[in-house]
Amino acid sequence: MASLKHSSFSSIVVSLYVAGLGLVGCAIVSPHQPNAKETSAHVQATYLQTPLHFEANEGQTDGQVKFLSRGSGYGLYLTPQEAVLALRKPKPSGSEQETEETSPDFAVLRMRLVGANPKPELTGESALPGKVNYFIGNDPAKWRTQIPTYGKIRYDNVYPGIDLLYYGNQRQLEYDFIVAPGEDPAQIAMAFEGTERLELDTQTGDLVLQTASGEVRQRKPLIYQEGEGDRQTIEGQYVINDTHVGFHVATYDTTKPLIIDPILVFSTFLGGSGIDNGNGIALNGGGQITVTGWTETLDFPGFPSLNPLQPTIGGTDVVFITQFTADGSALVFSTYLGGSDSDQGNDIAVxxxxxxxxxxxxxxxNFPTKNAVQPNLAVEDGVAYPPGPFGNPTDAFVAQLSPDGSALIFSTYLGGSRDESGNGIAVDGNRKIYVTGDTNSTNFPIQNAFQPTNGGGGGFDAFIAKFNSNGSSLAYATFLGGGNYDVSKAIAVDEIGQASVTGLTRSANFPTKNAFQPFHGEGGGNGTADAFVAQLTADGSALNYSTFLGGSDLDIGNAIAIDGWGRVSITGRTFSENFPTKNAFQQFKNPTLVEEPCPVPGAPPNLPPCFRPQSDAFMAQLTRDGSALAYATYFGGGNDDQGTGIAINSRGEVLIIGLTGKTEDFPIKNPFSDELTGWETSFLSQFSTDGSTILFSSFLGGEVADGGLAVNKAGQAYITGGAANPGFPTVNPIQPVRGSPNLPDAFVAKIDPLRDNLNDKFSPLGPGDVSTSFSRTPCGGASAGTFTITASFTNTSANTLSNLLISVKTLMGGNMLCNANGGPGGAGAILTVPLQGDLSDSQLSPGETFTVQLAIGLQSFTPFQFLVDVLGEKD
Known part of the structure; x- marks a missing residue:
């Protein structure tokens, strides 16, 4: 190998940022390959990070930079004189958590063109629809919004007759030298700084850049010319000289442009302990998908910042809020929210x-605040206690953004002098905001509280808070907990503003009321926790109900949802053999023990392996008053399983997402993937309205340990989480390859679990001279149970019937509405609803089959009849 030594360049560069416009994506699912098995599952769309979007620099980074691209594990900064690539190499999995004293490995590579035009014009090309917004720090003058993005950046005339074009593909930076006819490619000379050694791989022709943190490769250049409808490849290679790298190009047609296309590959830096994760997901009325989470960031290295948004370059986690179009074809916006320390987005609502x-x-x-109830991070007597891992306590935050993500409507801290986290958020029909989480502060801000003091005198309690619609005041804020450890993990609100929460409690004296289970399953204490479910009155001054939910071992409520009838469903994780069940799909916990290495220091290598009990997911629904279980079931196989997200469709069917360990006996049905990838994989499952059967259950790939789930009115599921498995499946992705074999990426996906599960049936009862056929199609996005029936009639009499369209709706708490359109010659159609009984007072809920008899005819002719069986439940 030929080699060239360079001095090492040092700079403090830490952490990761979401790629493209803010959401590092791995699409979630692809249909399982056909194996003579019918499947009713359907993947409607997948959403994935678009590769290498370039932002115009409008003050969000150093003024020398004209365009930048931030990604998972890298930041690319284009100045007129050089391209700067900051790369993060996280610590190997399992290493100690990073602190300010243990900074991660990093590398900074700089490429400049020797003898080039010192002031080339940089222009953005291939304008993209997505915008980027930065609310970093608490100085609004430094916030930046509606920043345009581009797919390509062109340097004009870097050498006489030679342009340079930057773009990206699948986390690989590509840059084309475009040599005009008659110009000499020998002018091109690249100098690299930040490497310990440059060398050519004689087998592949790659240029290998050795850094203190790892290896970066520049693939053998693709050199070509465009001909009459085809591309002609030209032989060529890198040439290393004493101070720079150039190209040797074989003979080519100098009357045509020449393209030299190196590809810089830096995926070895993308792995280990640093992650990006999508934690929450919500849908707006137009079906657009909005996701929040957190990402680690890199800033422009190596120079004093010129009016930076963020005053320090240190490693920080930043909240991202990213929105996709409903069909996943484009990113609408990405917004970054944070200060100079660590910030994390946990949940989102629209x-x-x-x-x-x-x-x-x-x-x-310096977290960005506006119209804040609490404008500052809370401290006690001027001292932050206890000091967090970054030197400050942790407060919850609550923020509202405009629909396009470009305006911060309000943003506030929420907390006392110790530590808080906002874990769940919901909004009601009057735009009142509900937040839940955990606090160990005795001076958490309280307002109109059901429980005005911390139950443990400084231990962790759950909290629930309600803001008015503009966030300017608290309607109520209350502790919820007993004398030990209590954490609320999720919140949902019903139509009249009653907030319900779930989480875990170790407190034997956790407040209960009208409880299905009034006592802790194990008695409380430091050893185990029970899940809990609690609902407050609309004004927050009292409990409607509060109950333990668990057995004699550890039980955790992770997610909660409320259906249109006010019934609360939760999912989570249980280690208990005696978790309460009712009408269960799976009545008993899988007793399998999980094998793992014995954690005994100095143990001999032949020591038998250790075993520990595994957990199952659970799913439970309470009656409306919380005093009883409607149903509850274990759900899992022979390894660790847990439910992490929950949603309820318009028919009252519960969907859960979660994680399962590698096991062959996990319950699946009609899957689009029944293949296990990695040690853990995610799943999506849908239950019948009574919880006794599964309608659909499939592995997804990836991991959704802190992921979110939402369902639209058509029953399609939207999921976000973190994908770490190399075998993570995709379908029609923008980017089909994960950025790293080890590093979890956030993903978003849209899935249609059951396209045809309404199970309506049609029975013609017309006269003998009329033949009748029926077909129906679901009305996506309509009310519960809505569908359309097209009835085709063939009449052998003198009068001819045309096609009639009959819409039958089961509206929650309303009437059954029927109408008909059509009929020949203006005669009009007669629709009698129903022939038997009066449905004007009926309320149909998912769950029970109800037969409706309809009659249809023309003017004075005798109507003929057909039956429609609708899945519904009579209250």
Missing amino acids: DGMGYIYVTGSTHST
Whole structure:
């Protein structure tokens, strides 16, 4: 190998940022390959990070930079004189958590062109629809919004007759030298800084850049000319000289342009302990998907910042809020929210007008605030206690964004002098905002509280808070907990503003009321926790009900949802053999023990392996008053399983997402993937309205340990989480390859679990001279149980019937509405609804089959009849 030594370049560069416009994506699912098995599952769309979007620099980074692209594990910065690539190499999996004293490995590569035009014009090409917004720090003058993005950046005339074009593909940076006819490619000379050694791989022709943190490769250049409808490849290779790298190009047609296309591959830096994760997902009225989570960031390295948004370059986690179009074809916007320390988005909600609400946690003393109930990070007597891992306590935050993500409507801290986290958020029809989480502060801000003091005198309690619609005041804020450890993980609100929460409690004296299970399953204490479910009155001054839910081992409620009838469903994780069940799909916990290495220091290598009990997911629904179980079931196989997200469709069928360990006996049905990838994989499952059967259950790939789930009115599921498995499946993705074999990427996906599960049946009862056929198609996005029936009639009499369209709707709490259109010659159609009985007072809920008898005819002719069986439940 030929080699060239360079001095090492040092700079403090830490952490990761979401690629493209903010959401590092791995699409979630692809149909399982056909194996003579019918499947009713359907993947409607997948959403994935678009590769290498370039932002115009409008003040969000150093002024020398004209365009930048941030990605998972890298930041690319284009100045007129050089391209700067900052790369993060996280610590190997299992290493100690990073702190300010243990910074991660990093590398900074700089490429400049020797003897080139010092002031080339940089222009963005291939304009993209997505915009980027930065609310970093608490100085609004430094916030930046509606920043345009581009797919390509062109440097004009870097050498006489030679342009340079940057673009990206699948986390590989590509740059084309475009040599005009008659110009000499020998002018091109690239100098690299930040490497310890440059060398050519004589087998592949790659240029290998050795850094202190790892290897970066520049693939053998693709050199070509465009001909009459085809591409002619020209032989060529890198040439390393004493101070720079150039190209040797074989003979080519100098009357045509020449393209030299190197590809810089830096995927070895993308893996280990640093992650990007999607934690929450919500849908707006137009079907657009909005996701929140957190990502680690890199800033422009190596120079004093010129008016930066963020005053330090240190490693920070930043909240991202990213929105996709409903069909997943484009990114609408990405917004970054945070300060100079660690910030994390945990949950998201969208109201009927499209305004976006986010909650999470922040260590930053300069987190962006506006119209704040609490404008500052809370401290006690001027001292932050206890000091968090970044030197500050953690407060929850609550923020509202405009529908396009470009305006911060309000943003506030929420917390006391110790640590808080906002874990769940919901918004009601009047745009009131509900937040839940955990706090160990005795001075958490309380208002109109059901429980005004911390139950443990400083231990962790759950909290629930309600803001008015503009976030300017608290309607109520209350502790919820006993004398030990209590955490609320999720919140949902019903139509009249009653908030329900779930989580875990170790407190034997956790407050209960009208409880299905009034006592802790194990008695409380430090050893185990029970799940809990609690519902507050609309004004927050009292409990409607509160109950333990668990057995004699550890039980955790992870997610909660409320259906249109006010019934609360939760999912989570249980280790208990005696978790309460009713009408269960799976009545008993799988007793399998999980094998793992014995954690005994100095143990001999032949020591038998250790075993521990595994957990199952659970799914449970309470009656409306919380005093009884409607149903409850274990759900899992022979390894660790847990439910992490839950949603309820318009028919009252519960869907859950979660994680399962590698096991062959996990319950699946009509899957689009029954293949296990990696040690853990995610799943999506849909239950019947009574919880006793599964309608659909499939592996998805990836991991959704902190993921979110939403369902639209048509029953299609939207999922976000983190995908770490190399075998993570995709379908029609923008980017078909994960950025790293080890690094979890956030993903978003849209899945149609059951396209045809309404199970309506048609029975013609017409006269003998009329033959009748029926077909129906679902009305996506309509009310519960809505569908359309097209009835085709063939009449052998003198009068001819045309096609009639009959819409039958089961509206929650309303009437059954029927109408008919059509009929020949203006005669009009007669629709009698029904022939038997009066349905004007009926209320149909998912669950029970109800037969409706309809009659249809023409003017004075005797109507003929057909039956429609609708899945519904009579209250």
